[in-house]
Amino acid sequence: MTTPAGWLAIAGLGPGDAALVTPEVTQALAEATDVIGYIPYVARVVPRPGLTLHASDNRVELDRAAHALSLATAGHRVVVVSSGDPGVFAMAAAVFEAVENGPTDWRALDIRVLPGITAMLAASARVGAPLGHDFCAINLSDNLKPQALIERRIRLAAEADFAIAFYNPRSKARPDGFGTALAILRETCADARPVLFARAVSTPDEDLRIVALPDARPEMADMRTVVIIGSSTTRMIARAGTPFLYTPRSAS
Secondary structure, eight states: OOOOOOEEEEEEOBSSOGGGSOHHHHHHHHHOSEEEEEHHHHTTSOOOTTOEEEEEOTTOHHHHHHHHHHHHHTTOEEEEEESBOTTSSSHHHHHHHHHHHSOGGGGGSEEEEEOOOOHHHHHHHHHEETTSSSEEEEEOOOSSSOHHHHHHHHHHHHHTTOEEEEESOOOSSOSSHHHHHHHHHHHHHOSOOEEEEEESTTSTTOEEEEEEGGGOOGGGOOTTEEEEEOOTTOEEEOOSSSOEEEOOSOOO
16 A cells, blocks of 8 residues: 655744734645644644644654654655744754654655744834844754853854844743843943844734843843844834834945
């Protein structure tokens, strides 16, 4: 008996609002037999007959990837879900790491990456265009890289005058790392550039706050917050409500 052709889609569910899930991802979920991912992301997928949901803890990415690849090899139509975009600090890299180190037949699978709207881009859009010129993104979690490397990258990004988006800035297990990041920025930049704290963007819990770098405090962020540090050219336009924030497209 021939095994039916399976496939694997690695999909981004966007920052939270269902309206920000792409039609491509919606179609893949409608065709899937299995959805695999971190517990809160799988919870965003509506159950239906014929669909099996596989939720797991956040620190088993490679096990999750291997499970998905094994199911696809057996003929299942599998969607691995991430929040935001799966290629930004998420499951796409874990799946390809598993492919590289796993059985050779995994390399022949139909594997597709379905992009999504990142928290960084959703947060930027909420206030204007703070990422309108050169920028970088840095994950402040030290689960998969040493703290010394994080600090070096922050310093170099600040010296290069990038706008910077910080992911995973502060958790109960890592209460001090974001404070260290702010200290490096103050030392390197020594100005009052704007800092956006964007929490739970596009959800009912959304909260936006813009402060000057000297006034930024670690307790303003948690794991649901994306922090965007402006460059030296980032500008704020005062108005009623949340100001507009943008970085001009030109630089001297």
